Amino acid sequence: MPSRTRAPQAAAADPSKPDAVIAATLQDSAALWEAVQRHSGEFIVVLDRQGIIHSCNRVDDGFTLDQVVGHSLVRCTVPESSTELLRALDEAFAHGTERQFETTVRRLDGTFSYFTLRIGPIMREGRTVAAMACCQNLRPLKDSELALQRERQVLRRLIEVQERERQLVSYEIHDGLAQYLAGALMHFEAHRHGLAGTEPWEFVEGVRLLRAAAEESRRLIGGLRPPALDELGIVDAIESLVADARVEIPRVTFAHDLPAARLPAGLETTVFRVVQEALSNVRRHAGASWTEILLEQKPRGIHLRISDDGCGFDPAAVQDDRFGLEGIRQRCRLLGGEPRIESVPGQGTTVDVVLPA
Secondary structure: OOOOOOOOOOOOOOOOOHHHHHHHHHOOHHHHHHHHHHHOOOEEEEEOOOOEEEEEOOOOOOOOHHHHOOOEHHHHEOHHHHHHHHHHHHHHHHHOOOEEEEEEEEOOOOOEEEEEEEEEEEEEOOEEEEEEEEEEEOHHHHHHHHHHHHHHHHHHHHHHHHHHHHHHHHHHHHHHHHHHHHHHHHHHHHHHHHHOOOOOHHHHHHHHHHHHHHHHHHHHHHHHOOHHHHHOOHHHHHHHHHHHHOOOOOEEEEEEOOOOOOOOHHHHHHHHHHHHHHHHHHHHHHOOOEEEEEEEEEOOEEEEEEEEOOOOOOHHHOOOOOOHHHHHHHHHHHOOOOOEEEEOOOOOEEEEEEEOO
């Protein structure tokens, strides 16, 4: 780092008086400058109007001070960033203004580092003599964002595979087991007319069990992936969930203002799964007397709200092994939405989210 001329030292202070020592130190600009450079979490660079580096408190991995000081910061940046950097330097020297922007620096090994640059003037005797750039390294943040994107891509793919498997199993039950049960019931009902009320108990019980099995197959199909979701759309699929929920919840209402056109398949699946999980939680835990589902189109996307008057809960006290609410959050985040799950013990629960369409 180039040598710097120290400012005149402040008058000696009595070391027995800490406040006096600090006051004297605050008057020592050279000592303060040394401390700022040494302890700052940012890169602090002093530049001339052409972007030549005259001072730098530290360097990024892969560089040495000799490779930085005395060299052009502009030449280290990619062309798109160089233009912005030169414009900021011109404004700092010509008008004394400060600017902040992001820049990309090419490292010696060919990789890139990303910085937020805040450039402003260094004034002396009323004129700008240099510019100071405070640089925050964004590479760790960029790396974390890339890792998060990869994780979300894997999660999205896993959910897609899971939905496809659910769909296949649902179709297998619908086209196989459910059809055999329906056929058996038709034969038994036809035979029952010939018995004219003289059916033995075993016959009656067999018909009852067949009906129960057919109902169970229908429930399984709806839980896995109802055909209505693929064939008719999200409104009919939610109606099927509402019909099932009314068996255990006294009042369930569903209102929507969606257009007749179908929503994107991924969006419909996410809305369906959120409603399905929310209703499942109400049936198993809430003890609610009513549940309201609202699905409407807004300028920002599709708005979904599910409310109930159940027992509620403390969201901060949910155990880590309960994945229902977390599943709602992750599904919504994959589409760019952030659900609000609001609940207070004794005051019901509301799940509210806007999903970009």
